[in-house]
Amino acid sequence: MAALTGYLETMSALGGDARPLLKEQGLAPDLLINPEQLIPARSAIRLLERSAEVTGCITFGLRMAENRTLANLGATSLLIAHQPTLRKSLETLREFRTRINSTLVLQFEEIGDEVILREDFYLSRPEPWRQSSDLALGVLTKLCAAAVGESWKPLAVCFTHDAPPLAEQQIYARVFGCRPQFDSEFNGVVLSARDLDRPNTKADDQLAHHARQLLEQVMDPVERTRAEEVEQLIKLLLPSGRASVQICAASMGMTVRTMQRALDAEGESFTSLLNRARMQLATQYLANPRMRITDIADMLGYSSIGAFSRWHSQVFGVPPRMIRVGGRKAKLKPASGCSDSDTSSP
Incomplete structure (x- = not known):
């Protein structure tokens, strides 16, 4: 459940011990490493309220929201x-809620x-x-800013709860960029109607179509091999930097060891599937002239262009810039002959 992304970090920053509170709600710390893992909503809501109580921080939920990015929403x-407008982004959010x-x-x-x-x-x-509502509104505001522009600010943000002490109100200004309204009739964000249909300059319909296909394939009940399931998960999680063996195993309800055994039985390995997914996505992304090589490197889980270029040269025989500048098609080398030693951890 993406709702608890950043929880452990926030507790640590406030000097709190998360373990007894997690145990109190019947949650294991390992569940929090995977934003795709479903967690009972009531347990998550109670956990945030108890954490605010124990740490004495009435803005606990907002502190979690402050460090969130759109990628924390998980595979969606x-x-x-990459929706063309904020309206479409919100409709997509509701569709996959x-x-x-x-x-x-x-x-x-x-x-x-x-x-x-x-x-x-x-x-x-x-x-x-209170904490879950503050967190949800903080994340929603960041989603709007991602679609409309980072400099965007809402007209108002409304909360049904009362105002926190003055010393705790500064974080509202940092997260929302406007004066909050407390004791309101609803919890929500108020914005200009023009913002809904303002073009998203970062939108890419090819990437949006690609993401929807991957999501539908994962949600499709058609029977697949374990290797096919893992490869689809890798493609979904790579752009958000979470295509690790631990998160993929947790998403499938397995331990890492169980997943590796299942892949071994099919003659596959997580490393080979990761490399294969990167090869397919690199080819697709580089064919899109709107995507910068820096962004492609990041979406494939590389910490630098240099690491991405070295991997691309090993796999395709030429660096990625040659594909762009010369437009020449590189001959693929067999995946078994490729080394992934220059890659960064996803």
Whole structure:
């Protein structure tokens, strides 16, 4: 569940011990390394409230939101990021909300020149959710800024809870860039109606189509081999930097050892699948002239262009810039003859 991304780091920064609180809610620390892992919503909501209580930090949820990026939404982040407008991004977020947080419902209504984005938790029994609400609105605001432009700020952000002490209000300005309104009738973000259809300059319809295909393949109940399942997960998780063997195994409900044994039985390995996925995506991304090589390196899990170039030269026989500048097609070398030693950890 992406809702707990950054939880351990926030607890550590506040000098708190997360272990007893996780145990209290029946959660294992290992569950938090994988944003695709489903966690009971009630447990997550209670965990954040108890953490705020134990640390004495009433802005605990906002502190988690402050360090979030769009990639923390998990496998859907690539699809959301490359929608042509904020309206389309929000519609996509609602379409795939069950993969992110099935209890958090997003609604938006246009009233004249303004739009209200409301977020509410729907639980069978009411729970205090101040921290979860602050976190959700912080993440929603960052999503809007990613689609409209990093300099974008909402007209207002409204909270049904009361105002925190003055000493804790500075973080609201940092996260939202506007004065918050407390004791409101709803939890939500208010923005100009023009912002909904303002073009997203970073949008790429090819990448959006690619991301949707991958998501639909993963969600498709058609029976696949373990190797095929792992390869699809790698392609989904690479752009957000989480295509590690640990996260892929957790996403499939397995231990690393169990997944490796399953791949061994099919004559595959995680390293070979990772390299194969990188080869396919590198070819596809480099064929897209709108994508910078720096961005491609990052999306394939490399910490620098140099590391990406060395890997590309080993696999395809030429550096990636030669593909772009000369437009020549490099002959693929067999994957078994390639070394992945220059890659950074995903």
